[in-house]
Amino acid sequence: MSPRLQRVPGVTIGDIAAAARVSRSTVSRAFTRPQLLSAETVDHVRAVAVRLGYVGNQAARALSTGRFGNIAVVVPDIANPFFPPLVRSLQSAAETADLAVFLGDSDESAEREAKLIARLAPQVEGFVLASPRLSEELIRELAATRPVVLVNRDLEGIPRVLIDSSGGMTEAVMLLKKLGHTRIAYLAGPRDSWSDQQRREVLTSAASGLTVEVIEVGRPSYAAGRDSVSAVVRSGATAAIAFDDVVSQGVLAGLELRGISVPSDFSLVGCDDTLAALTTPALTSVSAGAATAGTAAAKLLIQLLEDPTAECITIATHLVIRATTAAVTR
Amino acid sequence: MSPRLQRVPGVTIGDIAAAARVSRSTVSRAFTRPQLLSAETVDHVRAVAVRLGYVGNQAARALSTGRFGNIAVVVPDIANPFFPPLVRSLQSAAETADLAVFLGDSDESAEREAKLIARLAPQVEGFVLASPRLSEELIRELAATRPVVLVNRDLEGIPRVLIDSSGGMTEAVMLLKKLGHTRIAYLAGPRDSWSDQQRREVLTSAASGLTVEVIEVGRPSYAAGRDSVSAVVRSGATAAIAFDDVVSQGVLAGLELRGISVPSDFSLVGCDDTLAALTTPALTSVSAGAATAGTAAAKLLIQLLEDPTAECITIATHLVIRATTAAVTR
DNA sequence: CACGATAGTGCAACCGGTTGCAGAACTACT
DNA sequence: AGTAGTTCTGCAACCGGTTGCACTATCGTG
Numbered sequence: 001m002s003p004r005l006q007r008v009p010g011v012t013i014g015d016i017a018a019a020a021r022v023s024r025s026t027v028s029r030a031f032t033r034p035q036l037l038s039a040e041t042v043d044h045v046r047a048v049a050v051r052l053g054y055v056g057n058q059a060a061r062a063l064s065t066g067r068f069g070n071i072a073v074v075v076p077d078i079a080n081p082f083f084p085p086l087v088r089s090l091q092s093a094a095e096t097a098d099l100a101v102f103l104g105d106s107d108e109s110a111e112r113e114a115k116l117i118a119r120l121a122p123q124v125e126g127f128v129l130a131s132p133r134l135s136e137e138l139i140r141e142l143a144a145t146r147p148v149v150l151v152n153r154d155l156e157g158i159p160r161v162l163i164d165s166s167g168g169m170t171e172a173v174m175l176l177k178k179l180g181h182t183r184i185a186y187l188a189g190p191r192d193s194w195s196d197q198q199r200r201e202v203l204t205s206a207a208s209g210l211t212v213e214v215i216e217v218g219r220p221s222y223a224a225g226r227d228s229v230s231a232v233v234r235s236g237a238t239a240a241i242a243f244d245d246v247v248s249q250g251v252l253a254g255l256e257l258r259g260i261s262v263p264s265d266f267s268l269v270g271c272d273d274t275l276a277a278l279t280t281p282a283l284t285s286v287s288a289g290a291a292t293a294g295t296a297a298a299k300l301l302i303q304l305l306e307d308p309t310a311e312c313i314t315i316a317t318h319l320v321i322r323a324t325t326a327a328v329t330r
Numbered sequence: 331m332s333p334r335l336q337r338v339p340g341v342t343i344g345d346i347a348a349a350a351r352v353s354r355s356t357v358s359r360a361f362t363r364p365q366l367l368s369a370e371t372v373d374h375v376r377a378v379a380v381r382l383g384y385v386g387n388q389a390a391r392a393l394s395t396g397r398f399g400n401i402a403v404v405v406p407d408i409a410n411p412f413f414p415p416l417v418r419s420l421q422s423a424a425e426t427a428d429l430a431v432f433l434g435d436s437d438e439s440a441e442r443e444a445k446l447i448a449r450l451a452p453q454v455e456g457f458v459l460a461s462p463r464l465s466e467e468l469i470r471e472l473a474a475t476r477p478v479v480l481v482n483r484d485l486e487g488i489p490r491v492l493i494d495s496s497g498g499m500t501e502a503v504m505l506l507k508k509l510g511h512t513r514i515a516y517l518a519g520p521r522d523s524w525s526d527q528q529r530r531e532v533l534t535s536a537a538s539g540l541t542v543e544v545i546e547v548g549r550p551s552y553a554a555g556r557d558s559v560s561a562v563v564r565s566g567a568t569a570a571i572a573f574d575d576v577v578s579q580g581v582l583a584g585l586e587l588r589g590i591s592v593p594s595d596f597s598l599v600g601c602d603d604t605l606a607a608l609t610t611p612a613l614t615s616v617s618a619g620a621a622t623a624g625t626a627a628a629k630l631l632i633q634l635l636e637d638p639t640a641e642c643i644t645i646a647t648h649l650v651i652r653a654t655t656a657a658v659t660r
Numbered sequence: 661c662a663c664g665a666t667a668g669t670g671c672a673a674c675c676g677g678t679t680g681c682a683g684a685a686c687t688a689c690t
Numbered sequence: 691a692g693t694a695g696t697t698c699t700g701c702a703a704c705c706g707g708t709t710g711c712a713c714t715a716t717c718g719t720g
Binding site for chain 2: 669671675
Binding site: 340342343344354355357358359362363386387389390391392393394395 | 705706707708709
């Protein structure tokens with residue numbers, strides 16, 4: 001026989017019922033439908049419950065109601081600084097609605113993302129998929145079963161929170177143009193990232209009058225950014241916009257290694273504003289408000305649990321100009 | 331009546347039992363204890379289950395077995411760069427053991443931590459408490475009821491993963507001494523952090539021959555670090571060791587604001603090595619290996635679920651010397 | 661051939677909540 | 691007083707699994 005986890009006794013409604021000299025139903029109703037009981041009964045039962053340290057058993061509740069009181073948030077990489085603030089504010093908002101949060105890290109893989117979702121699905125009421133790498137088809141399939149909120153993925157008809165980088169991106173392009181740059185590089189992120197696609201589009205359309213060289217860096221990381229510098233140099237660009245701040249950091253390091261100084265020799269703009277104030281020189285970046293997005297996503301999902309109406313929340317961005325952008329010198 | 335989430339019909343063991351013309355018990359055993367059944371029965375039942383697309387209901391299973399297939403990791407601040415790698419590797423290890431991970435963020439508050447734990451306890455098999463702010467008493471109480479693994483908290487008898495900063499700290503002190511510093515500041519973190527206590531101790535004992543000025547910065551944040559610089563200057567120290575890299579970043583910024591250049595005018599050592607390579611100048615820091623700790627904690631917890639033997643894993647640290655430390659000039 | 665051991669299966673209780681329904685107590689009105 | 695209507699509470703069934711125990715074959719053995 002396999003060793004079994006010792007069952008923790010735990011206080012049940014039965015214990016409370018006995019202590020409060022009422023039936024189990026009354027205890028249950030004192031929490032779920034207090035309107036049905038007299039005020040004194042409710043107070044009494046709740047007092048006893050507090051005294052005994054009662055905590056409802058979610059599994060049991062879920063079994064009879066079909067509600068779990070859990071949600072899941074799935075991210076491609078929790079170590080990417082964009083996500084922790086998002087997860088943090090999301091969990092905080094969920095907590096106030098008495099929802100517990102599962103965290104899944106897909107490691108930037110659509111396949112692992114699908115597995116995680118399948119594993120979590122039977123015990124959550126809904127999902128927040130942040131920058132999902134999953135195919136549209138699978139997402140729609142999932143959304144048909146349970147409430148789903150997307151962050152930074154734009155699928156018509158599915159509730160979503162979009163950080164619209166176009167505002168900030170356009171400002172960035174304008175700034176670089178004004179500073180005299182005519183050839184800029186875009187250090188592109190994962191192809192299946194909606195944010196990346198949006199940024200590419202905005203760049204190619206807003207960039208009339210200057211040449212945009214797209215350089216793929218793949219998985220957005222410090223190393224990837226640092227290693228892409230040779231390609232940047234080869235491209236002849238005098239400025240670059242990077243997919244996110246992590247990549248920018250890497251680029252900054254790579255440029256320094258080559259003795260190219262920022263901003264006098266080269267201008268750099270990041271995205272997401274996750275590290276912006278922390279670099280030296282401080283990074284000009286497109287603000288994103290990941291925390292805002294987290295709260296918005298949580299609220300949207302919570303609302304969705306009550307009333308399944310699709311909605312889309314867009315968060316505007318703007319450029320925060322710091323110390324990595326300057327006029328061309330040559 | 332409150333609007334209810336539509337119950338997803340779902341195939342139950344009852345359906346399978348009917349289709350396979352066996353009892354519900356047999357279906358259950360076909361999955362949980364196949365040794366008890368004849369091979370044909372097992373095959374038959376499983377085939378029927380597959381045909382009907384059966385997916386076990388975790389909540390129901392948990393209700394009768396007390397096993398949930400979930401664990402929880404609670405951190406004081408997921409936005410602190412020490413934790414994401416830890417959580418990431420922990421979730422990855424949990425995934426291979428088919429465990430789903432709840433994430434709780436206590437916002438550095440012992441009270442919220444207790445609430446989170448109480449909320450999650452009824453649906454997890456065990457906890458990983460990373461840098462818990464909770465009182466020893468409450469932790470022991472919890473550990474008495476379920477498997478608990480602590481990270482960076484040293485309570486005798488409770489399984490724990492300790493990142494032992496003494497090695498790296500001692501090296502740091504030695505280095506500063508060698509560089510000619512005689513008065514250094516320690517920018518201390520949260521009082522209820524074990525890591526902080528350990529670092530204080532090591533500093534005061536290893537620092538024979540030099541004066542250590544302890545400056546409390548409270549919650550470890552960029553802003554707190556930046557704002558502590560005035561106190562640092564006042565202390566007359568020529569070097570500082572900060573509670574973590576985030577604080578160091580802030581200090582770096584604060585020093586620059588005051589025109590104090592690093593490392594020529596002032597030496598700085600961080601802890602945790604979370605951002606180390608990313609700052610300018612690159613930060614000398616005590617390595618920590620949060621990811622290693624995450625994996626170790628997950629493995630320890632998984633092992634603990636089978637066999638409740640207390641264990642303690644210690645992860646050694648060393649100093650990574652980069653560009654923020656130099657000899658005193660005056 | 662009788663008998664105990666063993667393997668395979670089913671019955672029914674249980675996990676800890678929720679909820680439809682019924683009944684009790686009390687009020688209001690004729 | 692009798693009746694209808696309300697308000698409050700309890701009974702018991704149910705959610706979907708798991709498991710102790712009992713029962714029935716089947717088999718080997720004395």
